Amino acid sequence: MKQHKLNSEEIDLIINAAYNDLSLINKLRAYLLINKNEEAKRIYDEYKETAESVKEITQYEMSEELEHKIKNIIGLKTEERRSFVTDLYSLIIMKPVAASLTAVLLVITISTSVLLNNNRTVENNNYSQAEIEMAELHTKQALEMVSSILTNTSNKVRKDILKNTVSSEINKGINIVNQLFIEGEKNEN
Amino acid sequence: MITRDVKYNILFKQYKNRIFGYSIYMLKDKDDAEDAAQEALIRIWENLDKFNLMAAKTWILRTTHNICIDKLRRRKREFDNTISINENIEETIGDESSTNNPFTNTYLRMMNKKINEHIEELPENLKSVFVLYEVQGFKYKEISKILDIPINSVKVYLLRARKKLQEGLREYEAA
Numbered sequence: 001m002k003q004h005k006l007n008s009e010e011i012d013l014i015i016n017a018a019y020n021d022l023s024l025i026n027k028l029r030a031y032l033l034i035n036k037n038e039e040a041k042r043i044y045d046e047y048k049e050t051a052e053s054v055k056e057i058t059q060y061e062m063s064e065e066l067e068h069k070i071k072n073i074i075g076l077k078t079e080e081r082r083s084f085v086t087d088l089y090s091l092i093i094m095k096p097v098a099a100s101l102t103a104v105l106l107v108i109t110i111s112t113s114v115l116l117n118n119n120r121t122v123e124n125n126n127y128s129q130a131e132i133e134m135a136e137l138h139t140k141q142a143l144e145m146v147s148s149i150l151t152n153t154s155n156k157v158r159k160d161i162l163k164n165t166v167s168s169e170i171n172k173g174i175n176i177v178n179q180l181f182i183e184g185e186k187n188e189n
Numbered sequence: 190m191i192t193r194d195v196k197y198n199i200l201f202k203q204y205k206n207r208i209f210g211y212s213i214y215m216l217k218d219k220d221d222a223e224d225a226a227q228e229a230l231i232r233i234w235e236n237l238d239k240f241n242l243m244a245a246k247t248w249i250l251r252t253t254h255n256i257c258i259d260k261l262r263r264r265k266r267e268f269d270n271t272i273s274i275n276e277n278i279e280e281t282i283g284d285e286s287s288t289n290n291p292f293t294n295t296y297l298r299m300m301n302k303k304i305n306e307h308i309e310e311l312p313e314n315l316k317s318v319f320v321l322y323e324v325q326g327f328k329y330k331e332i333s334k335i336l337d338i339p340i341n342s343v344k345v346y347l348l349r350a351r352k353k354l355q356e357g358l359r360e361y362e363a364a
Contacts, residue, residue, distance in 0.1 A: 012348055015348060015351055015352065015355075016348065019323075019351060021347075046355065047351065047355060050304070050351075050354065050355055050358060051351075053301075053303075053304050054304060054308075054323050054324070054354075055323075056301065057301055057304060057305065057323075057324055058301060059206050059207075059210050059324075060206060060209055060210035060213050060222075061206050061209070062205045062206055062208075062209040062226060063223075066209075066223050066226065066227065067201075067205065069227070070201075070226075070227050070230050070231065071201075073227070073231060074197075074231060074234045076194055076197065076198075076234075077194070
């Protein structure tokens with residue numbers, strides 16, 4: 001298949017594709033070009049290798065000696081103990097977008113919950129006086145019913161169960177023990 | 190309440206390596222880079238109350254860039270010859286990406302060194318854009334503010350830098 005000679009714009013597109021520095025549409029254009037054209041593929045591979053090496057570059061680090069020297073010149077003490085406020089402040093300065101988004105989300109969440117809660121209160125306040133009185137009456141009746149059930153139960157336990165069932169059995173037990181003591185004494189004599 | 194010292198410490202910790210790294214690429218000399226970084230960090234302290242902390246990133250790098258350019262101009266006046274890459278630079282490369290595999294470590298160091306050498310050889314205007322974008326991770330808009338050039342120029346310089354770097358590596362492989 002005959003392949004067309006790449007123009008400078010196409011070469012630039014391929015180079016930027018190798019560095020992964022393209023918009024979605026241009027990425028597609030570059031992808032099609034690389035798949036169609038051998039020269040494009042060769043250029044892409046060559047630049048891609050370099051781009052990957054560039055991404056692997058490690059940052060230079062300032063020596064502690066220089067750090068101390070600068071802080072001494074300024075007259076600054078070595079770093080103060082980190083606190084939550086310092087960390088928060090650092091986050092806001094270094095990642096303003098993320099911090100703003102978090103703050104907005106927090107405000108939205110709080111506002112939504114407050115609004116929902118208010119609506120619920122408003123709904124509760126929509127009852128008429130008659131409805132409220134009726135509800136109170138029903139509550140009283142329900143409480144009286146529960147109270148009478150509890151009283152009956154308490155009486156039954158005190159009078160019937162404790163007196164007739166539990167006490168009589170305990171008495172029987174005590175009588176048996178007494179009988180055994182009496183018989184024991186007789187045998188000893 | 191956040192004190193001036195705490196503010197400075199936050200910025201210092203965050204930007205010291207970026208300032209130093211950028212200075213090394215621009216000046217190609219460890220001692221000069223240390224001088225430039227020191228000057229930039231002292232200027233930050235002196236101007237801490239003058240600039241908006243939210244825009245500190247671009248202010249700091251613009252200051253560092255200007256200090257480096259001043260130093261290069263002075264150097265050009267003093268010696269009219271090119272300066273070789275300082276071998277000490279290698280010692281200052283951090284070991285963040287190092288692994289336990291000696292082969293991988295050696296390979297990464299070699300690649301780092303080779304690429305770094307070729308980046309350092311780029312012309313100043315291309316190098317500053319390339320380092321800020323590819324090494325330091327700044328966005329087009331931020332670079333445009335730091336270097337005070339239009340965004341389109343940033344894009345053009347970046348592409349030229351990529352081509353130039355590739356040419357250098359191609360020549361190196363051929364030699």
